Amino acid sequence: MTKPKKHILVVEDDVTLNDAFSTVLAKEGFRVSRAFNGQEALGLLESEPADLILLDIIMPVMDGEEFLKRYNPRAKQVPVVVFSNLDSQNSIDKVYELGAAHYMLKAWASPKELISMVKRLLSSKHN
Numbered sequence: 030m031t032k033p034k035k036h037i038l039v040v041e042d043d044v045t046l047n048d049a050f051s052t053v054l055a056k057e058g059f060r061v062s063r064a065f066n067g068q069e070a071l072g073l074l075e076s077e078p079a080d081l082i083l084l085d086i087i088m089p090v091m092d093g094e095e096f097l098k099r100y101n102p103r104a105k106q107v108p109v110v111v112f113s114n115l116d117s118q119n120s121i122d123k124v125y126e127l128g129a130a131h132y133m134l135k136a137w138a139s140p141k142e143l144i145s146m147v148k149r150l151l152s153s154k155h156n
């Protein structure tokens with residue numbers, strides 16, 4: 030019997046980046062869902078929980094910080110990777126306070142680094 034694929038929710042308002050992240054993760058064998066703002070992500074998560082969430086911060090309708098406040102990833106024990114170009118220490122500290130498991134700068138992260146970090150977080154979650 031094959032193990033079910035891990036489900037990753039990509040929450041990114043930029044369609045091109047959402048496509049790119051989703052494609053990279055799907056090629057690596059993950060099941061991927063997509064949302065384009067925090068409100069849409071909350072709706073998707075009600076019907077289909079994720080094993081990991083890849084989250085942008087600056088988005089319309091509901092930004093990443095508000096999503097983290099409402100979702101509470103620590104309580105749900107779901108790692109959230111904030112993938113943003115905000116690099117102020119204040120912003121980084123804030124998302125960690127709100128329960129993010131990891132923070133990566135989009136501008137500096139390669140697909141290989143993204144996959145490596147996702148796999149590491151998923152394996153540590155289930156050990």
